[in-house]
Amino acid sequence: MFQKFILLCLFLSVHLSxxxxxxxxxxxxxxxxKHDNSNLQGAVIxxxxxxxxxxxxxxxxxxxxxxxxxxxxxxVTHPYCEPQTKKVTLKGNSVINxxxxxxxxxxxxxxxxxxxxDKNLNSSISNQIKTEELENFSNASLGDALKTLxxxxxxxxxxxxxxxIIQGLHSSRVLIINDNVRLHDQQWGEDHAPNVDINxxxxxxxxxxxxxxxxxxxxxxxxIVIEPQKAPLKDTLMGxxxxxxxxxxxxxxxxxxxxxxxxxGFNYRIQGSLKRLGDLESPNYQLTNTGQRENNISLGIGxxxxxxxxxxxxxxxxxxxxxxxxxxxxxxxxxxISINRQIPNFIDDFSYxxxxxxxxxxxxxxxxxxxxxxxxxxxxNLQYSFQNNDxxxxxxxxxxxxxxxxxxxxxxxxxxxxxxxxxxxxxFDSNFGVELNAQTNLPNPDTGVRRLIPDxxxxxxxxxxxxxxxxxxxxxxxxxxxxxxxxxDAEKFYFESRWxxxxxxxxFPQFETNRIENGQIFxxxxxxxxNVSGTIGATHTFxxxxxxxxxxxxxxxxxxxxxxxxxGLHHSLARIELGELQIDSEQSFKIGAELQGTVDNFGFSxxxxxxxxxxxxxxxxxxxxxxxxxxxxxxxYRQSDSRLFGVDASASYxxxxxxxxxxxxxxxxxxxxxxxxxxxxxxxxxxxxxxxxKTEWNNFYISFISQLVTEQNRFSDNNFDVRIINRTTGEFxxxxxxxxxxxxxxxxxxxxxxxxxxxxxxxxxxxxxxNNMLNASYRSYLNALRFYADEVGTNVxxxxxxxx
Amino acid sequence: MRTxxxxxxxxxATLLFSACSDDDEAPQVINEEEEITTLNVYLTPDNDTESxxxxxxxxxxGVSEPTIVNNGLQANTSYTGRIEFLNENxxxxxxxxxxxxxxxxxxxxxxxxxxxxxxTIDYLDFDDNDDPLGxxxxxxAESVSSGNLTFILIHEGNKSTPExxxxxxxxxxxxxxxx
Numbered sequence: 015m016f017q018k019f020i021l022l023c024l025f026l027s028v029h030l031s032x033x034x035x036x037x038x039x040x041x042x043x044x045x046x047x048k049h050d051n052s053n054l055q056g057a058v059i060x061x062x063x064x065x066x067x068x069x070x071x072x073x074x075x076x077x078x079x080x081x082x083x084x085x086x087x088x089x090v091t092h093p094y095c096e097p098q099t100k101k102v103t104l105k106g107n108s109v110i111n112x113x114x115x116x117x118x119x120x121x122x123x124x125x126x127x128x129x130x131x132d133k134n135l136n137s138s139i140s141n142q143i144k145t146e147e148l149e150n151f152s153n154a155s156l157g158d159a160l161k162t163l164x165x166x167x168x169x170x171x172x173x174x175x176x177x178x179i180i181q182g183l184h185s186s187r188v189l190i191i192n193d194n195v196r197l198h199d200q201q202w203g204e205d206h207a208p209n210v211d212i213n214x215x216x217x218x219x220x221x222x223x224x225x226x227x228x229x230x231x232x233x234x235x236x237x238i239v240i241e242p243q244k245a246p247l248k249d250t251l252m253g254x255x256x257x258x259x260x261x262x263x264x265x266x267x268x269x270x271x272x273x274x275x276x277x278x279g280f281n282y283r284i285q286g287s288l289k290r291l292g293d294l295e296s297p298n299y300q301l302t303n304t305g306q307r308e309n310n311i312s313l314g315i316g317x318x319x320x321x322x323x324x325x326x327x328x329x330x331x332x333x334x335x336x337x338x339x340x341x342x343x344x345x346x347x348x349x350x351i352s353i354n355r356q357i358p359n360f361i362d363d364f365s366y367x368x369x370x371x372x373x374x375x376x377x378x379x380x381x382x383x384x385x386x387x388x389x390x391x392x393x394x395n396l397q398y399s400f401q402n403n404d405x406x407x408x409x410x411x412x413x414x415x416x417x418x419x420x421x422x423x424x425x426x427x428x429x430x431x432x433x434x435x436x437x438x439x440x441x442f443d444s445n446f447g448v449e450l451n452a453q454t455n456l457p458n459p460d461t462g463v464r465r466l467i468p469d470x471x472x473x474x475x476x477x478x479x480x481x482x483x484x485x486x487x488x489x490x491x492x493x494x495x496x497x498x499x500x501x502x503d504a505e506k507f508y509f510e511s512r513w514x515x516x517x518x519x520x521x522f523p524q525f526e527t528n529r530i531e532n533g534q535i536f537x538x539x540x541x542x543x544x545n546v547s548g549t550i551g552a553t554h555t556f557x558x559x560x561x562x563x564x565x566x567x568x569x570x571x572x573x574x575x576x577x578x579x580x581x582g583l584h585h586s587l588a589r590i591e592l593g594e595l596q597i598d599s600e601q602s603f604k605i606g607a608e609l610q611g612t613v614d615n616f617g618f619s620x621x622x623x624x625x626x627x628x629x630x631x632x633x634x635x636x637x638x639x640x641x642x643x644x645x646x647x648x649x650x651y652r653q654s655d656s657r658l659f660g661v662d663a664s665a666s667y668x669x670x671x672x673x674x675x676x677x678x679x680x681x682x683x684x685x686x687x688x689x690x691x692x693x694x695x696x697x698x699x700x701x702x703x704x705x706x707x708k709t710e711w712n713n714f715y716i717s718f719i720s721q722l723v724t725e726q727n728r729f730s731d732n733n734f735d736v737r738i739i740n741r742t743t744g745e746f747x748x749x750x751x752x753x754x755x756x757x758x759x760x761x762x763x764x765x766x767x768x769x770x771x772x773x774x775x776x777x778x779x780x781x782x783x784x785n786n787m788l789n790a791s792y793r794s795y796l797n798a799l800r801f802y803a804d805e806v807g808t809n810v811x812x813x814x815x816x817x818x
Numbered sequence: 819m820r821t822x823x824x825x826x827x828x829x830x831a832t833l834l835f836s837a838c839s840d841d842d843e844a845p846q847v848i849n850e851e852e853e854i855t856t857l858n859v860y861l862t863p864d865n866d867t868e869s870x871x872x873x874x875x876x877x878x879x880g881v882s883e884p885t886i887v888n889n890g891l892q893a894n895t896s897y898t899g900r901i902e903f904l905n906e907n908x909x910x911x912x913x914x915x916x917x918x919x920x921x922x923x924x925x926x927x928x929x930x931x932x933x934x935x936x937x938t939i940d941y942l943d944f945d946d947n948d949d950p951l952g953x954x955x956x957x958x959a960e961s962v963s964s965g966n967l968t969f970i971l972i973h974e975g976n977k978s979t980p981e982x983x984x985x986x987x988x989x990x991x992x993x994x995x996x997x
Binding site for chain 1: 844845846847848849850851852854855856857874875876877878879880881882884907909914917918920921928930931932933935965966967968970972973974976983984985986987988989990991
């Protein structure tokens, strides 16, 4: 839409051949906006060294009369265009049409802003984080940055593995789109952090709900859209380097990026970051084996010609993350002891070394994309991407197996995406697209540990159509629909005893083969899923510029591989997790609204929602197995109609040099069939940031950020009784293992301050960031390792940012 | 020209989809390598021959009922004992006891006797730091009694603490009778 406001320029020059006799020749033609094929009115067509000047009319037509044959230099200008000149040799009456290009500065804005997911375009309920805020999290993760938005929390495994939660939902229910590629990085795992380098993002948008259908129809929770810095269309070299040093972990991050752009549209980009952190520290003890290493790089090369373009990019993220040593336990007695001990059982001196348990993950994305603007139709996009995900998880093992991963999986995903943006109808902006996916999961059999997720091939096809319609200046409506088909073919060994225990020998005899080795039966489960999703919404702008957005969306999600196939011991929770082959898709129906506006210096946004989910897939306790390690609770996937409702709110107030921003979020989740609260719902939280700015002092600012997270009082009671040996008396005792009760409320205070210095075209920003300034010890309900240790204490970070 | 285009397109499509199904071979079975499936406790009364007194076998991680051997103890008898940890899901059967002994500093077997069971157990083997290991031990059965006898193998523990504060690799309890 923004593009339409911008006109294009023309350079016109016509040669006229020398001929002394006739001076009654004409040049006529039409001046057209190359960008969207509209007619350009008001372009000035002049002949050099004469007073002849004409203007193009409302249809873009012009006519120059009484011209003599010979060489002429024509100059065409337009208020929004760069002037151009061209020589023409005129021999007779000529018709010359001109297709003009945008003014460069205007175009830059289009390229930098126009392609973003613009929240004003449709009725999505969304929030956005900009570069400046993201840069504060250069040494942290995407999930940490997103948590600053109201309605977004995080599910942690320790403090380095951070998964975003949108309005109570996470993992497979949240799509992550990195530079227009949907991440396929084993995202089903609650302890699998998204493979995104936060330093590569220029802005991040969180769409709450399934209204961004072009990215997928299974966004039961929402969609996170990450946009990298785009290359502007001018001759420039843009560089940025951020160096962050942190006291907690005694390390830091170096991030740098360089963009070379040319006015002819050719550009290349390089961006990379390195992170090195040792063991983190809680207020009272060292968190042994919580170090982290990250190496990330992204490269891009492209040609952007306004009406067509082609771009190739490559991204690599590589991380090695230590998992708190004390969180690797052997059996339920160990868990019971850990919960009651209050401090971890492994506390060593600070170290940079990362040992088992740990994760090593490498994710690569190759992307080739191209677009072409079609006259009178719109724009077509074609994109191919390939993702290669290698995930290795190391457990505490013995002997030669010590350095072998216990889980080693490779996931390859090919995606072909074709889209047409159709803008031929006035007031309509429509999108049509088709997406083809082919995915292969290949677990390495050399681990010596039975596969958590089996070998599988998955093929899927999706098709969508969306449209936005401007009813009037005050009303906009939008609607969309998407269909996805997916087929999964798996090959899995089950223990025969488990296969029979789950009754699969009767329900799925067609998946059995004759191959049985060492008590394990080879099976070939395969399933097809059909999913339909849709959205409809409206945006109303009031006379006072307040805006009311309402949106109804339905997402449909096929079960993920872990929900179908999990089969094994989850070490940090000392439980056996079992998938369920009979699980079907879950379907959500979500109604969301947003009212936003300003009154003088006061601004507000209110986002209430209600999300009803049919066949919501949940993991819940279902019994116990007694192994040689002792008794273990068994958790199994099950489906149950559920609902979530809540409200996200934010408000801001500015007074002189001060501004105050408040965010709060409440969510209430309930399993309707069992009439019990859903597990892992973010507790009510409120965040207030008070900032003082003084532009005269080198853009000085200081912010005090207070976060209050209350105790979650609504939780499902999954505590269980076990008969365990009292290790002193040798007698069996009935003990209740309390894995449900959420930790107490906590309050954190952060401080940020900074100044900016200019040296010619270079700009240096210095920031001081202090997290958890009061060194509060606390545990978070949404941290899977809350049974083992406190969260990290004070962290002082010094950040230098240089733009050049 | 048209043929070439079609050919190259179909080639691309073939590449795309064949790349995703490069494991036409069926996957191989994985036998848990590190897992201990079996605990065997052999006891030798003084001046007599060794016999398998206690045994616990769990081949599938607890799905089906374990196989248990539980022979009683003789009152007023002193035994030398040894423990064997096996992985019977591997063929040939892997003897994990060797690894436990090789990494003695990281392992310790704990013997927990219920208060009513008149049995005492002492360590006979020690690691390089002179901390107990417990693969070999002396068991003395005193008066006629009965109660729980629990064997616990702790991995990567801190042996300076009384309970070795580590990770439980094995925890098996036998209801023992001294006759």
